[in-house]
Amino acid sequence: MAILASDIEAMIRTGFPEAKITVMGDDGAHFSAEVIDESFRGMSRVAQQRAVNATVKSAIDSGALHALALTTKAPD
Template sequence: MPITATDIETLLRKNFPDATITVQGDDGAHFAAEVIDESFRGMNRIQQQRAVNATLKEKIDSGELHALALTTKAPA
């Protein structure tokens, strides 16, 4: 069964429970996600995106999640 936007959001919520998370995409392989979380404060974008990718590593490594465009930031 292909991964869904809801699956991705559920995985992200495990490591970023208080984040504002939006995941879009419905083809089962290509998604866009925005993660806004206080834990990103003081991190550069590469560090932020690495933190998100670490959460999804298993799905990325297995090929179940093929492409994810990320937007990450700390709250304003």
């Protein structure tokens, strides 16, 4: 069951509607994403990544998304 980068972006966008989101990867299971959002300001990197992972949890739990490497930060 392959998943598309656009699907992952849409899932992340549900939790971070104003974020700048870039998702890369084209093998259908392994992706990387950069999420830049104001809500991350003052949060630890671990908390930021947990928040993003929560938005894609259903895809991870179903096995559709095998790996998602994350880069998260507040805007400069």
